[in-house]
Amino acid sequence: MVSLEGEAQGTTYHIKYPDAWQRNFKRPIDSILVTIDECLSTYRADSEISRFNRAESHRFERPYFYPVLQKSAEIYQATNGAFDPTVKPLVEAYELGKKSRDPWQTNVDSLLDYVGFQYIQFDAVSVTKTKKNVRLDFNALAQGYTVDVLADYLEKQGLTSYMVEVGGELRCRGERSVGQWWKVGIENPAKPGGLQTTARIANRAMATSGNYRNYYRQNGETFGHIINPKTGFSRPDALLSATVFANDAMTADAFATAFLVMGLDETKRFLTSHRELDAFLIYRNEKNELKTVATDGIKAFME
Incomplete structure (x- = not known):
């Protein structure tokens, strides 16, 4: 290795x-x-x-x-x-x-x-x-795209098995060793640095977004770093973390960010009609308990 x-x-x-x-x-x-x-x-x-x-x-x-x-x-x-x-x-x-x-x-x-x-x-x-002073920021998908570029480079060198990770976004191909998949961790929002669960992954990409680390409170309100482009704010939502599995890391990265903007309920509805994506969502219920939900395509690979 x-x-x-x-x-x-x-x-x-x-x-x-x-x-x-x-x-x-x-x-x-x-x-x-x-x-x-x-x-x-x-x-x-x-x-x-x-x-x-x-x-x-x-x-x-x-x-x-x-x-x-x-x-x-x-x-x-x-x-x-x-x-x-x-x-x-x-x-x-x-x-x-x-x-x-x-x-x-x-x-x-x-x-x-x-x-x-x-x-x-x-x-x-x-x-x-078409409008002056409009500006672009690709930070919500650039790391995922970087993963894809590096993965493509490795494939051009003839590699059929690899794990590429940049800033937590990753893409895996093949097996780590014969009969052994790549294994990746998903952080526990209530205990940053600790694991909520792990996933076995092959021939797929994964990205996670969460508002539980980068935020601040002012005048009794909480503001997260993932901004809703329609309202200009990031309001607290039950959804704490969204991990998305897709064929490429750029897609996973962008949707993970979008899901934090959309919130728990809208994300769950969205996933029912987009079977090409899988997701593992971590949220707090009405009793302030940490709960998770996984799409059918990924359940068998969570540990």
Whole structure:
């Protein structure tokens, strides 16, 4: 088993794969990670997305911008706008409010004027905004997409079994060893750092979103970091954590975020008509007890 690890995108990555030749792909993987950051990182002023956010249009320079826009459009439509990467102005206001403790909620209506994926137009060559000052933020699916890019790279090297994880989002293929699936943990929201359960996974991706870590309280109200792009706020909901299983990590990552916006009841209804997804939801009931629900396709693989 070859094990690689490092830092990227403000977090860590871990990659494992059995390889008879013990090949080490850390150098090309780190190079891929740098190139993705040069395209999609909102923390880099010189990245493609940052330059687009300051301009009215942008012609793609790297192969990463277009696929993320495509997936954003797909999930924006599927979730009726619960997933919307133009939420950046609201996220910035939340982060500033958390840091300064100054009230920011009175600015929500004006900020919402600049939120709406319908203001973004794109094709395979370029992207344009139809409303000035609209900005993109792919943080809700960029790590999942990074996992997919790295997984595709490993497959091109002839690997048929691997585990790729970036910041908790992951994708697995094949078996860890003969007869043994990859095993991954799902955190307990009531005991961060502790496990709620584990899942056996092969030939699938997994991503988890939760509002139980990154939040703050002000004037008796709780504000979470996953913002509802329709209202501008993140109101407490029974749903604490959503773990999504999909064919690719970008899809799992984006839907996990969308489900936290949608809340428990709407998410459960959504999953009944989207059998291509599986999910493990952790929530609190009326008695404040921690409860879980799993879709039929994943129940047999939870431990």
